[in-house]
Amino acid sequence: MQSQFKSRVSQRGTSLVADAQADAGDSFAADVIAGLSARHKQLPPKYFYDATGSRLFKEICSTDEYYVTRSETVLLRHAAAEVAAGIPNGAALVEFGSGESAKTRLLLEAAPQLSIYVPIDISADALCEAAGRLARDYPQLRIAPVVADFTGHFRLPGAAGGCPRVGFFPGSTIGNFDRDGAVRFLRSVRQVLGIHAALLVGVDLIKDPATLTAAYDDSHGVTAQFNKNLLTRINRELGGDFEPNAFDHLALWNAAHSRMEMHLVSRKDQIVNAAGHSFAFRRGERLHTESSHKFTVEMFARLAADAGWTVNKTWISDAPQVALFRLEAALGENV
Numbered sequence: 001m002q003s004q005f006k007s008r009v010s011q012r013g014t015s016l017v018a019d020a021q022a023d024a025g026d027s028f029a030a031d032v033i034a035g036l037s038a039r040h041k042q043l044p045p046k047y048f049y050d051a052t053g054s055r056l057f058k059e060i061c062s063t064d065e066y067y068v069t070r071s072e073t074v075l076l077r078h079a080a081a082e083v084a085a086g087i088p089n090g091a092a093l094v095e096f097g098s099g100e101s102a103k104t105r106l107l108l109e110a111a112p113q114l115s116i117y118v119p120i121d122i123s124a125d126a127l128c129e130a131a132g133r134l135a136r137d138y139p140q141l142r143i144a145p146v147v148a149d150f151t152g153h154f155r156l157p158g159a160a161g162g163c164p165r166v167g168f169f170p171g172s173t174i175g176n177f178d179r180d181g182a183v184r185f186l187r188s189v190r191q192v193l194g195i196h197a198a199l200l201v202g203v204d205l206i207k208d209p210a211t212l213t214a215a216y217d218d219s220h221g222v223t224a225q226f227n228k229n230l231l232t233r234i235n236r237e238l239g240g241d242f243e244p245n246a247f248d249h250l251a252l253w254n255a256a257h258s259r260m261e262m263h264l265v266s267r268k269d270q271i272v273n274a275a276g277h278s279f280a281f282r283r284g285e286r287l288h289t290e291s292s293h294k295f296t297v298e299m300f301a302r303l304a305a306d307a308g309w310t311v312n313k314t315w316i317s318d319a320p321q322v323a324l325f326r327l328e329a330a331l332g333e334n335v
């Protein structure tokens with residue numbers, strides 16, 4: 001599967017796949033060492049998505065409690081024609097963190113004027129499968145997948161040059177950034193997409209804490225498994241000796257920062273080895289694994305404005321509510 005994917009990609013003329021993969025291992029080790037050495041232990045959530053993590057995330061999306069994907073999918077289905085009306089002829093659709101590209105199909109179907117689809121994802125496995133299936137289902141569409149950490153620096157494949165660009169960042173993934181990180185990301189997306197670009201962003205809205213907390217602590221324990229899989233991944237890829245069951249999954253609403261947080265809480269005093277280093281955990285000590293920021297429409301519009309974008313359309317789903325924003329580069333903003 002992997003090699004077949006690589007040849008498909010190189011045929012289409014991008015060399016980003018190999019480069020991005022060569023760097024990935026080193027930064028994982030460095031991020032784990034830095035994160036577990038910090039006074040408040042933390043790890044970047046992008047490392048959740050190995051093959052098992054991507055599968056578990058899919059499973060989370062079908063739990064009763066995790067409404068984000070369901071609400072957004074229904075919203076996209078209803079808004080698809082309106083969204084498509086704002087996509088220029090021959091445009092490139094560039095998706096940041098495409099995963100399975102399930103929601104993208106709603107746009108591809110509503111906007112046959114798209115000429116090229118550029119899915120960007122850190123998980124080569126998920127990207128590989130999705131690109132293969134899309135190529136079969138949309139034979140007229142050029143597909144130029146890029147395996148990359150979309151929070152880092154990368155360039156669009158040459159095939160996407162010379163056509164109008166529409167960015168797509170659904171799923172409330174923007175919530176994983178803190179405010180400064182989100183502004184920086186939205187600014188860099190403006191640079192990557194170039195002038196006259198539009199960006200469609202899916203955002204989760206602030207709602208009652210019980211609904212939020214349940215979404216990140218489902219009764220079947222899938223989210224707990226997803227959280228602990230990060231430790232299993234460290235064991236496998238960085239020679240770690242974590243006992244995943246020596247940690248408890250914790251999901252909490254942090255009102256002051258308007259975000260859901262996931263932590264792994266050490267059940268005992270313990271020493272863990274990973275990436276050639278030893279790390280001491282006290283009983284009850286937390287390892288912060290993810291923040292998922294939630295917004296009001298006004299909060300998000302202000303954030304977008306700080307990054308040089310103007311909101312030009314807002315769609316809101318039925319409860320539990322999520323929002324989809326169409327952003328355009330603000331007039332008079334230098335890229």
Ligand code: AVJ
Nearest residue numbers: 060171172173176216223292
């Ligand atoms: C994929 C980042 C949007 O933050 O809601 C789901 C990931 N974490 N359950 C989110 C996630 C726990 C999800 N995002």
